[in-house]
Amino acid sequence: xxxxxxxxxxxxxxxxxxxxxxxxxxxxxxxxxxxxxxxxxxxxxxxxxxxxxxxxxxxxxxxxxxxxxxxxxxxxxxxxxxxxxxxxxxxxxxxxxxxxxxxxxxxxxxxxxxxxxxxxxxxxxxxxxxxxxxxxxxxxxxxxxxxxxxxxxxxxxxxxxxxxxxxxxxxxxxxxxxxxxxxxxxxxxxxxxxxxxxxxxxxxxxxxxxxxxxxxxxxxxxxxxxxxxxxxxxxxxxxxxxxxxxxxxxxxxxxxxxxxxxxxxxxxxxxxxxxxxxxxxxxxxxxxxxxxxxxxxxxxxxxxxxxxxxxxxxxxxxxxxxxxxxxxxxxxxxxxxxxxxxxxxxxxxxxxxxxxxxxxxxxxxxxxxxxx
Amino acid sequence: xxxxxxxxxxxxxxxxxxxxxxxxxxxxxxxxxxxxxxxxxxxxxxxxxxxxxxxxxxxxxxxxxxxxxxxxxxxxxxxxxxxxxxxxxxxxxxxxxxxxxxxxxxxxxxxxxxxxxxxxxxxxxxxxxxxxxxxxxxxxxxxxxxxxxxxxxxxxxxxxxxxxxxxxxxxxxxxxxxxxxxxxxxxxxxxxxxxxxxxxxxxxxxxxxxxxxxxxxxxxxxxxxxxxxxxxxxxxxxxxxxxxxxxxxxxxxxxxxxxxxxxxxxxxxxxxxxxxxxxxxxxxxxxxxxxxxxxxxxxxxxxxxxxxxxxxxxxxxxxxxxxxxxxxxxxxxxxxxxxxxxxxxxxxxxxxxxxxxxxxxxxxxxxxxxxxxxxxxxxxxxxxxxxxxxxxxxxxxxxxxxxxxxxxxxxxxxxxxxxxxxxxxxxxxxxxxxxxxxxxxxxxxxxxxxxxxxxxxxxxxxxxxxxxxxxxxxxxxxxxxxxxxxxxxxxxxxxxxxxxxxxxxxxxxxxxxxxxxxxxxxxxxxxxxxxxxxxxxxxxxxx
Numbered sequence: 001x002x003x004x005x006x007x008x009x010x011x012x013x014x015x016x017x018x019x020x021x022x023x024x025x026x027x028x029x030x031x032x033x034x035x036x037x038x039x040x041x042x043x044x045x046x047x048x049x050x051x052x053x054x055x056x057x058x059x060x061x062x063x064x065x066x067x068x069x070x071x072x073x074x075x076x077x078x079x080x081x082x083x084x085x086x087x088x089x090x091x092x093x094x095x096x097x098x099x100x101x102x103x104x105x106x107x108x109x110x111x112x113x114x115x116x117x118x119x120x121x122x123x124x125x126x127x128x129x130x131x132x133x134x135x136x137x138x139x140x141x142x143x144x145x146x147x148x149x150x151x152x153x154x155x156x157x158x159x160x161x162x163x164x165x166x167x168x169x170x171x172x173x174x175x176x177x178x179x180x181x182x183x184x185x186x187x188x189x190x191x192x193x194x195x196x197x198x199x200x201x202x203x204x205x206x207x208x209x210x211x212x213x214x215x216x217x218x219x220x221x222x223x224x225x226x227x228x229x230x231x232x233x234x235x236x237x238x239x240x241x242x243x244x245x246x247x248x249x250x251x252x253x254x255x256x257x258x259x260x261x262x263x264x265x266x267x268x269x270x271x272x273x274x275x276x277x278x279x280x281x282x283x284x285x286x287x288x289x290x291x292x293x294x295x296x297x298x299x300x301x302x303x304x305x306x307x308x309x310x311x312x313x314x315x316x317x318x319x320x321x322x323x324x325x326x327x328x329x330x331x332x333x334x335x336x337x338x339x340x341x342x343x344x345x346x347x348x349x350x351x352x353x354x355x356x357x358x359x360x361x362x363x364x365x366x367x368x369x370x371x372x
Numbered sequence: 373x374x375x376x377x378x379x380x381x382x383x384x385x386x387x388x389x390x391x392x393x394x395x396x397x398x399x400x401x402x403x404x405x406x407x408x409x410x411x412x413x414x415x416x417x418x419x420x421x422x423x424x425x426x427x428x429x430x431x432x433x434x435x436x437x438x439x440x441x442x443x444x445x446x447x448x449x450x451x452x453x454x455x456x457x458x459x460x461x462x463x464x465x466x467x468x469x470x471x472x473x474x475x476x477x478x479x480x481x482x483x484x485x486x487x488x489x490x491x492x493x494x495x496x497x498x499x500x501x502x503x504x505x506x507x508x509x510x511x512x513x514x515x516x517x518x519x520x521x522x523x524x525x526x527x528x529x530x531x532x533x534x535x536x537x538x539x540x541x542x543x544x545x546x547x548x549x550x551x552x553x554x555x556x557x558x559x560x561x562x563x564x565x566x567x568x569x570x571x572x573x574x575x576x577x578x579x580x581x582x583x584x585x586x587x588x589x590x591x592x593x594x595x596x597x598x599x600x601x602x603x604x605x606x607x608x609x610x611x612x613x614x615x616x617x618x619x620x621x622x623x624x625x626x627x628x629x630x631x632x633x634x635x636x637x638x639x640x641x642x643x644x645x646x647x648x649x650x651x652x653x654x655x656x657x658x659x660x661x662x663x664x665x666x667x668x669x670x671x672x673x674x675x676x677x678x679x680x681x682x683x684x685x686x687x688x689x690x691x692x693x694x695x696x697x698x699x700x701x702x703x704x705x706x707x708x709x710x711x712x713x714x715x716x717x718x719x720x721x722x723x724x725x726x727x728x729x730x731x732x733x734x735x736x737x738x739x740x741x742x743x744x745x746x747x748x749x750x751x752x753x754x755x756x757x758x759x760x761x762x763x764x765x766x767x768x769x770x771x772x773x774x775x776x777x778x779x780x781x782x783x784x785x786x787x788x789x790x791x792x793x794x795x796x797x798x799x800x801x802x803x804x805x806x807x808x809x810x811x812x813x814x815x816x817x818x819x820x821x822x823x824x825x826x827x828x829x830x831x832x833x834x835x836x837x838x839x840x841x842x843x844x845x846x847x848x849x850x851x852x853x854x855x856x857x858x859x860x861x862x863x864x865x866x867x868x869x870x871x872x873x874x875x876x877x878x879x880x881x882x883x884x885x886x887x888x889x890x891x892x893x894x895x896x897x898x899x900x901x902x903x904x905x906x907x908x909x910x911x912x913x914x915x
Contacts, residue, residue, distance in 0.1 A: 140439060141447045141460040240818040260460065261451055262384065263848050263858050271385050306446050313440065 004081075004099060004106050005132070007321055012108065012132070016101045017081035019048075021108050024324040031083065033110025034094035035060045036175060038326040048076075050085035052121065052208060053093015056175065059204045072121065088112035089123030090278050091176030092205055098126050107292060108132045111325075113277065114284040115144060119179045119210050125291035132321060133289060135302030136279040136328050137257050144257070144281045147184060154274055155186045157253060162190055162229040167247040172255040173328075174198045174235040176278050179205050181255060182212055182233060193218040193227065195234035195243075218246075239270075257281075257328055279328055289316075301325040375403060376411060376473045377507045383521050387819075387897055392523055396531030406474040409553035412561070415528050416547060419517040420477075423485045424492055426454060426516065432493050433458045436500070452846050452858055455512030459505050469502040481514055524895060525624065536562040542573070544625065571612040574619040575645060575691045575699065578772045580763060580780035587764065587783060588744045597703060597767050598739040598747055600759040601782050602686050603661050604651035605668070609633065609685060610692075611640040618650075629667050632678065633685055636730040643695025646687045646710070647771075648736065653684035658758040661889055669892060687714060688736040688763075691771055699771035703779075706771065711735055754785035761785040788870060788882075788908060790900040791891055794861040795821050797843045798854050808843040808855065809836055811887075813865055815878075817902035822878045824905060825865050830887025839890070862899050864888040870908050880906055 005014045011023030011030075019029040026043030033039055033049075035056040040047075047067045049057050054069035061067075070076055072095070075084045080102075085095035090111040097108045107128040114123050144150075154170070161168040172178045174197040182192065182202070192215045194202060199217040206212060218232060227247050238244060239252060251271050258264045259273025280288060285307065289297055298321040299307050311318035382395040396415070400408055434444050439461065451457040471480070480499060484492055500508055513519050529547065533540045543561060551557050590596060606621040616637040618627045627634055630650065640646075652659035652667070663681045670677060690710040691699050698706055714733045739762070741747045747762065754761050761784035769779035792813035799808055810828050814821030831839065839861065846858035866888040873881035880902070 139447055139450055140437060140443060141451055141457065143460070143464075240820070262456055263452055263846075271387075303446075303450075306443070310443060 017078040050095040087121035130296040131294035135307040138303035138307035167227040169252040397534040400535035405555040405558040409558040413553040459508040572617040579775035580782040583781040583783040602649040604649040611644040645692035647689035648687035702768040825885035862891040862894040
């Protein structure tokens with residue numbers, strides 16, 4: 001009998017249930033862990049997700065998509081399997097998908113975190129025999145600070161910029177990270193404006209029942225509005241664009257787990273980095289894996305080989321599973337607009353491990369060949 | 373430690389020099405003199421000898437964080453900096469302290485060196501446990517003796533000047549030579565009594581603009597003095613009050629680097645300031661620039677090195693003569709004074725390159741040509757003569773301040789040369805298979821470095837080994853054979869042609885790029901921009 005879930009060229013496939021989980025090519029039936037573009041792709045016939053994430057998913061993959069949603073924890077029979085969605089704590093509606101066949105239980109975590117996040121349901125461990133986990137930040141150098149410490153830092157940065165007469169431009173994923181940050185900052189410091197991409201997702205969050213502080217779309221402000229002292233939330237792709245000019249003088253900060261390492265921040269020539277992620281840090285990954293009680297651990301995107309080797313050192317049965325998920329991109333342009341996201345084909349996928357930088361090398365190498 | 377760490381973070385978090393200067397000046401205005409002294413010591417790149425062996429530091433953090441060797445190695449590999457890796461791996465602190473920097477360095481860290489291993493480890497753990505992640509990074513950097521955070525000596529000088537009201541050349545002078553980071557030293561830096569620095573003070577350098585058109589647009593050749601553009605270290609040699617000072621263009625005192633010039637300068641009368649180029653020079657010829665760089669970068673100048681790399685001062689201007697500032701005198705008059713001073717009796721007899729006063733002082737010869745075409749012909753010999761091209765100076769011009777258009781032009785033989793930053797590296801082939809010798813270079817565009825050229829050649833073996841070591845210690849990412857390198861090293865990249873290319877991410881393609889030299893004197897922020905590179909496209913051929 002084949003494995004309950006295995007990787008194909010279209011995505012993670014469950015043969016017994018005849019469905020895919022987060023497929024990267026169009027399929028008949030897709031179960032979706034969450035709406036980030038590397039997990040929720042356009043083009044499949046039927047989608048199934050957890051209820052709190054239905055509106056976000058619709059926003060990302062289009063009004064015409066056939067999306068079915070069930071509450072967290074509710075069991076559903078699909079062919080020979082029973083499936084259910086369980087909170088993953090990553091973004092609104094994010095889920096781990098539990099798949100059971102004849103008492104054998106697998107859990108696919110998608111992306112997840114253990115740290116508290118007021119914009120989504122907290123991570124819930126799923127007991128299973130086989131756990132499929134991501135490993136975006138699977139190195140012990142990655143250790144997140146508490147939300148209290150994080151927001152103390154962000155607020156202090158905003159206040160200082162305000163004193164210096166600058167706009168605070170906070171760059172973060174438009175889906176999930178932006179709302180989490182919005183909900184945590186001290187709104188008494190000043191007004192908060194949003195980039196259009198962030199604002200439209202704020203609206204989806206609001207309509208999904210998440211309360212958020214008041215914000216205004218930057219582009220809706222009259223010409224000549226001064227933004228000094230304000231906080232502006234924008235996706236990373238807005239950095240260094242002409243759009244940013246209206247914010248001058250500005251201090252830009254990138255909110256990303258990668259900002260934990262100085263070199264990565266400095267390479268991007270950013271003033272400030274806040275190490276915050278909606279993924280697990282090293283200790284959380286280990287804790288989550290322990291909580292599942294799983295005998296077998298399959299590791300997807302990130303520092304998978306390192307995590308696998310560590311788990312094997314601990315006597316666990318661990319291996320890697322090759323997927324096209326990206327985790328938190330260091331040079332992210334993935335979480336831009338929904339239209340960008342859906343048009344991105346699997347072949348164009350870039351990887352958090354710097355594969356897109358490799359492309360630059362290739363082009364540099366081409367250049368030499370052409371010239372010499 | 374908290375105050376100093378805040379400064380460290382502030383400096384680390386901006387690439388703008390004005391903000392760096394402001395942060396430092398604010399710090400220097402409020403710190404205690406002893407902390408200030410140590411801060412100047414660390415920021416100007418002075419190092420304590422390694423206080424605890426690297427392997428022991430690693431050992432200690434592995435024990436604390438419960439990590440195996442390979443997991444520590446992977447972490448180090450991902451971060452690329454030992455001090456930072458350790459700071460990130462340690463478990464969160466359970467104590468908190470705010471001990472002044474002086475006490476940290478003098479009473480806590482320096483004594484570590486002489487302690488037995490067990491006690492060293494015990495103390496390290498105790499100290500780490502009092503500090504935040506950034507403070508730990510600072511502590512580790514002090515221990516490992518690597519404190520490079522993108523602040524040049526020049527910026528420290530500016531900040532001290534701003535905080536103290538003492539002018540920059542005085543501060544620069546006070547920071548030279550041997551000093552100890554003491555309270556007296558720091559209060560001395562701030563002293564308004566500037567007598568001590570007067571004799572050493574250089575004049576601001578006058579800089580040439582690249583020639584943007586054909587030289588005949590400059591008018592009659594008779595109105596111009598032409599000479600070779602030497603490829604050395606632009607310097608001012610000052611002889612006043614029986615003392616000699618040699619300043620580089622970066623206003624760094626480099627006297628100690630050139631003892632033979634110091635000795636020869638004793639023959640010059642007091643009240644003399646000469647502008648020229650220090651060259652590595654033997655048997656009437658310029659030696660390669662990288663040899664000259666050794667004279668600057670080597671920690672100690674051995675007799676052997678002095679013998680192997682002799683130097684000369686190729687003088688081309690005089691700014692002070694008999695104690696009088698002569699910068700407003702016309703160029704041709706100044707030149708006469710210079711010739712008379714350095715080659716007495718040979719007034720303007722060509723070639724004036726014949727040294728008389730002391731063969732180490734040479735007067736940059738005038739190119740005696742009558743037409744621009746003749747000059748263009750001469751210029752073709754530049755490569756052979758190991759010069760960068762031709763300098764054109766208006767005969768009746770005064771010696772100006774800074775870079776001004778109009779009176780001084782540089783007509784380089786190869787205008788296609790940019791300063792770019794090493795961003796990716798790949799291993800070489802054949803005998804260089806174990807070394808990273810294939811480099812990709814980037815220039816600035818919108819605050820980022822975009823790749824523009826790949827080059828394999830141009831460095832000598834010793835330099836390749838140095839760059840290779842840097843790459844291994846500063847790899848940010850690996851993908852296959854390629855490493856992303858911490859952008860820091862700047863190289864002058866020479867190339868023969870450039871054109872638009874939609875196929876390349878940068879939008880331009882360069883022809884036959886190669887490394888002209890390693891610009892150890894340039895911080896990466898000063899590398900060229902894509903705009904500068906693109907502006908060369910319509911500049912014609914390389915000749």
